[in-house]
Amino acid sequence: MEKDIKKEAGQDIVILLSQWKKRKKRLKIYRISLCLAILAGCLTLAGMGYQKLYERIPSVIRIRAGAEQSLDLHLPLSGAIVSVSEQGQSNIPREAITIDLNRQVTIKPGSQEEYRMKVKLFGFLPMKQVGIQVIQDQELVPVGVPVGIYVKTDGILVIGTGEFTGSDGVTYSPSQYILRSGDYILALNGEPVSDKDDFMARIRACDGSEQVLTIERDGENMDLKVIPRKNENGEYKLGVWIRDNAQGVGTMTFIDGDGNFGALGHGITDVDTSTLMDTDEGALYQTEIIAIKKGTSGDPGEMTGMIIYSEDRVLGEITDNSVQGIFGSCNRKALELTEADPLPIALKQEIALGPAQILCTVEEEPEYYDVEITAVHLDHDNVNRGIELKVTDPELLGLTGGIIQGMSGAPIIQNDKFVGAVTHVLVNSPEKGYGIFIENMIEH
Numbered sequence: 001m002e003k004d005i006k007k008e009a010g011q012d013i014v015i016l017l018s019q020w021k022k023r024k025k026r027l028k029i030y031r032i033s034l035c036l037a038i039l040a041g042c043l044t045l046a047g048m049g050y051q052k053l054y055e056r057i058p059s060v061i062r063i064r065a066g067a068e069q070s071l072d073l074h075l076p077l078s079g080a081i082v083s084v085s086e087q088g089q090s091n092i093p094r095e096a097i098t099i100d101l102n103r104q105v106t107i108k109p110g111s112q113e114e115y116r117m118k119v120k121l122f123g124f125l126p127m128k129q130v131g132i133q134v135i136q137d138q139e140l141v142p143v144g145v146p147v148g149i150y151v152k153t154d155g156i157l158v159i160g161t162g163e164f165t166g167s168d169g170v171t172y173s174p175s176q177y178i179l180r181s182g183d184y185i186l187a188l189n190g191e192p193v194s195d196k197d198d199f200m201a202r203i204r205a206c207d208g209s210e211q212v213l214t215i216e217r218d219g220e221n222m223d224l225k226v227i228p229r230k231n232e233n234g235e236y237k238l239g240v241w242i243r244d245n246a247q248g249v250g251t252m253t254f255i256d257g258d259g260n261f262g263a264l265g266h267g268i269t270d271v272d273t274s275t276l277m278d279t280d281e282g283a284l285y286q287t288e289i290i291a292i293k294k295g296t297s298g299d300p301g302e303m304t305g306m307i308i309y310s311e312d313r314v315l316g317e318i319t320d321n322s323v324q325g326i327f328g329s330c331n332r333k334a335l336e337l338t339e340a341d342p343l344p345i346a347l348k349q350e351i352a353l354g355p356a357q358i359l360c361t362v363e364e365e366p367e368y369y370d371v372e373i374t375a376v377h378l379d380h381d382n383v384n385r386g387i388e389l390k391v392t393d394p395e396l397l398g399l400t401g402g403i404i405q406g407m408s409g410a411p412i413i414q415n416d417k418f419v420g421a422v423t424h425v426l427v428n429s430p431e432k433g434y435g436i437f438i439e440n441m442i443e444h
Contacts, residue, residue, distance in 0.1 A: 002138050005080075007334075010245060011059055013154075013176075014091075015139065016241045017085060018077045020029060021441065025090050026165050026396060027301065027309035029283055031339075032188065032220050032259065041077070041147065041197070043386075047159060050121075050127075052071055053075070053076075053077070053121070053127070053339060054127055054128060054335055055379050056073075056075060056243050056378070056379055057073075057077070057119055057127065057130060057192070057379055058073075058130060058169070058348075058349075058378040058379050059128075059130065059131065060130065060131045060132075060133060061117075061130060061132050061133070061349065062132075062133045062134075062135050062347050062348075062439050063107055063109055063132065063133070063134055063135070063347070064134070064135065064136070064137045065109055065134045065135065065137070065346070066108070066109070067106055067108065067137065068106060068108040069106070069108070070078075070104050070106055070107075071102050071104070071105045071106075071107055071240060071349060072103075072104040072105070072349070073171065073349070073378070074101075075101040075102060075119075076102050077099055077101045077102070077103060077119050077120060077121055077127065077179060078098055078099065078100055078119070078120050078123050079098065079099050079117040079118065079119045079120070080097065080098050080118045080120070081098075081099065081115050081116070081117045081132070082097070082115065082116055082118075083084075083098040083114075083115050095162060098207055101119070102402075104315060109134040114131065114132070114133055115132035115133075115134070116129060116130070116132065116135065117129070117130040117131075117132055120198040123280060129244065135439075137256075137344065138345050138442060139257070139343060139345070140254040140255070140256055140257070140342055140343060140345060140346050140418050140438070140442070141254060141255045141256075141338060141340055141341070141342045141343075142253070142254060142316075142338075142340055142343060142359050142411035142413060143251075143253060143261075143337060143338050143340070143359075143361050143366070144251060144252070144253075144338075144358075144359030144361060144366040144410055144411055144412065145251065145252050145288055145337045145338065145366055146249055146250070146251055146252075146287050146288075146303065146305055146361050147246075147247060147249070147250060147251065147252050147263060147284045147285065147287060147315060147369055148247070148284065148285035148286070148287040148305060148307030148309075148313075148404060149246075149247060149248050149249065149250055149263075149264075149282070149284060149285075149318070149326065150245065150247045150282055150285065150307075150309065150322060151246050151247075151268055151277065151279040151281070151282030151318055151326075152195075152244060152245045152280050152281050152282060152284055153184070153243070153244050153246075153277055153279060154186075154278040154279060154280035155185075155186040155193070155215075155216060155278065155280075156183055156184065156185040156193055156196050156199055156242045156243070156244050157182075157184055157241060157242065157244065157270060157275065157277065158179050158180065158181060158182065158183040158184070158215075158241070158242055159181060159240075159241035159242060159270065159272045159273060160181045160240075160241045160272070160273075161173060161175040161176045161178075161179055161239055161240050161241070162239050162240070162241060163176070163233075163239055163422070164229075164231050164237060165231065165232050166229050166230055166232070167230040167232060167234055172229040172239060173239045174226050174227055174228055174229050174239050175226055175238045175239050176239065177241040178224050178225075178226050179213070179215070179218065179224070179226070179238075179240055181273045181275070182197060182217070182271075182273050182275045183215045183216070183217050184215060184216040184217075184278055185213055185214070185215050185242070186198065186214045186215060186216055186221065186300075187213075187214035188202055188203075188211060188213060188214075189212050190211070190212070190214070193407045195244045196242050196243070198246040199242070203228055203236055203237065203238055204235050204236050204308075204369060205236075205305055206228055206236055207236075208227070208228060208229075208230070208236060209227075209228070210227050211225070211226055211228060211238075212224070212225055212226055213226060214359035216278070223250075225272060226238055228426040229430065233279060233297075239427050241272075242306065243270065243272075246268055246270070246271075246277055247307070248268075249287060249289075249303055249304075249305035249406045250262065250263055250264045250308070250326075250406060250408050251264070251360060251361070251406065251407060251409035251410045251421075251443065252284070252315075252334075252337070252409060252420075252439075253265060253325065253409045253410070253411055253421045254318065254334070254418065254441075255330055255334070255335065255338070255404060256442075257342070259317055259329060259330045259335060260327065260328065260329055260330065261284070261327065261328060261329070261330050261334065262318035262324075262325050262327050262409075262421075262441050262442070263284070263325055263326050263327075263409045264325045264408050264409040264421075265324070265325050265384060265408055265409050265420075265421035265422065265423040265435065265436040265441065266323065266324075266384045266408060266423045266424075266436070267321050267322055267323045267324070267325065268320070268321050269324070276321065276322075276323065277321055278321075279320070279321040281317075281318070281319065282317070282318030282321070282326070283314050283315075283316070283318060284314070284315040284316045284317075284327075284328070284334070285307050285308070285313050285314060285315060286313040286314075286315055286333065287305040287306060287307045288302050288305065288306050289304070289361065289363075289406075290304055290305065290306050291303075291304040292362060292399065292400060292404070293404070294399075294400055294404075295400060295401035295402050295403070295404045295425065295430030295431065296401060296430065297427075297428050297429065298427060298428055299427075300404060300405055300425055300427050300430060301400055301401055301402075301404035301405065301430060302404050302405035302406055303362070303404060303405065303406030303407070304390070304406075305406065308444055311316070314331065314333070314336045314400060315329050315330065315333055315337070316328050316329055316330040316335035321323065323383060323384070324383060324384075324436065324440050324441050324443065325409065325421070325436070325441055330376070338366070343413065343416060343417060343418045344350075344416075344417055344418065345417065345419075345438050345439065345442065346414065346415075346417035346418065346419040346438070347437075348376065348378055348386060348437045348439060349378060349436075350417070351376050351377065351387065351414060351419050351420075352373070352414065353373055353374065353375070354370075354372060354373060355370065355372060355373075355392075355414070356368075356370075356371050356372065356373050356389065356411070356412055356413060356414035356419065357369060357370055357371060357413045357414070358371050358389075358391075358407075358409050358410045358411065358412050358413070358422055359410060359411045359413060360364065360410035360422075362396070362399050362400055363399075368413070369391065369393040369396040370391075370392045370393040370396075371389045371390060371391050371392060371393070371412070372389065372390045372392050373388070373389050373412075373414065373419075374388045374389060374390050374432075375387075375388035376388075383436060383437075383440045384423040384434065384436045385423065385424065385425065385434040385435075385436075386420070386421070386434075386435070386436060386440070387412065387420050387434060387435035387436070387437065387440045388432070388433075388434060388435075389412065389422070389432070389434070389435055390431055390433075391403060391431045391432075391433075397431060400430075401430045402425065402429075402430035402432070402433070403422060403424075403425035403430060403431070403432075403433040404425065404430070407422055407425075408417075408421075408422060408423055409421050409422065409423075410422040411425060412435050412438075418438050419435075419438055420435040420436050420437050420438045420441075421435055421436050421438065422435050423435055423436050
């Protein structure tokens with residue numbers, strides 16, 4: 001009996017010891033898991049902080065030649081600066097000039113040069129290389145006048161491919177898997193195409209023979225072969241949607257001292273493909289605003305302009321369409337659009353949060369309207385959205401509801417300096433929008 005009791009007691013002790021070991025093992029696993037979770041959380045937060053800090057570092061900083069100016073980025077980082085020669089070699093000893101980016105730095109470059117700054121965290125962890133460009137100071141005349149825009153594409157833009165019913169009742173799509181949206185047709189059978197009417201006429205007259213299309217795709221030229229088919233009307237077709245021009249209303253931003261203009265603050269893109277259009281030629285036309293649709297949440301407003309495409313209403317020639325806007329040369333009529341005095345430009349690091357004005361025409365003459373700059377993104381990869389702003393002027397809000405289509409290119413002025421141009425509106429908050437830095441426009 002006593003032996004049985006001792007045996008049972010021993011078994012209980014063994015069970016208790018086993019349970020204690022299992023609990024200890026589980027607690028150890030829990031502690032390790034908790035430590036790993038805390039470590040992962042810390043690494044995630046550190047990574048997010050690093051990314052956020054990285055995004056605050058501008059890729060390019062521009063400073064004025066021969067002028068003393070302050071640079072105050074408020075970044076807990078250091079930067080090592082070297083001068084870059086034409087051969088890519090530095091004429092300053094490596095990392096000889098080091099600055100604390102958390103403090104205000106006074107810079108006075110002697111000439112128009114280019115520098116490179118290697119930005120580091122904790123003085124040794126590389127983060128980003130920043131280009132520092134020394135530029136000549138410049139003054140621009142703010143315009144803020146609506147203009148009619150017409151551009152012709154360099155080649156024929158492919159919008160998309162489609163299918164049609166042939167003369168035999170069969171469905172055809174000759175261009176499917178051959179042409180893509182965004183392609184530019186430059187030539188047909190080795191002969192340049194002038195416009196879409198010319199192109200379509202030559203396809204109709206091809207008698208069903210194989211056609212060689214010379215196209216530009218992603219910056220490269222190539223030849224593609226396609227066989228047209230007859231549609232129900234007996235006409236040869238390729239089953240492709242094409243466009244060879246674009247037109248609309250925007251706002252002229254500035255005129256420089258050489259009589260050149262900049263407008264829109266963003267490029268002209270195809271409405272269907274969002275492709276930046278390669279332009280061959282174009283013109284600005286004098287226009288009058290005949291109606292304004294007020295913007296509301298979810299429904300952006302717009303200006304409706306009357307454009308008469310006649311020689312006596314031409315304001316200038318469009319020579320380039322880029323992501324920063326459209327650019328070209330003014331004629332005498334355009335130079336007479338404004339009597340405003342030229343204003344000095346403000347570099348992006350000089351823009352302050354707070355009150356500013358935009359210059360635009362919503363009635364008969366260009367007027368200044370109050371806005372507030374709510375954010376400045378020095379690093380922004382999207383060059384058209386470096387400035388965030390909000391319309392505060394009661395009169396403009398009453399007339400338009402805020403920023404509306406056609407207002408793109410309206411100059412943004414702060415402290416008597418030209419800081420940028422309006423580019424986009426927030427669809428759900430029409431009183432809010434974005435702008436491009438004027439230095440990005442004139443960089444073009």
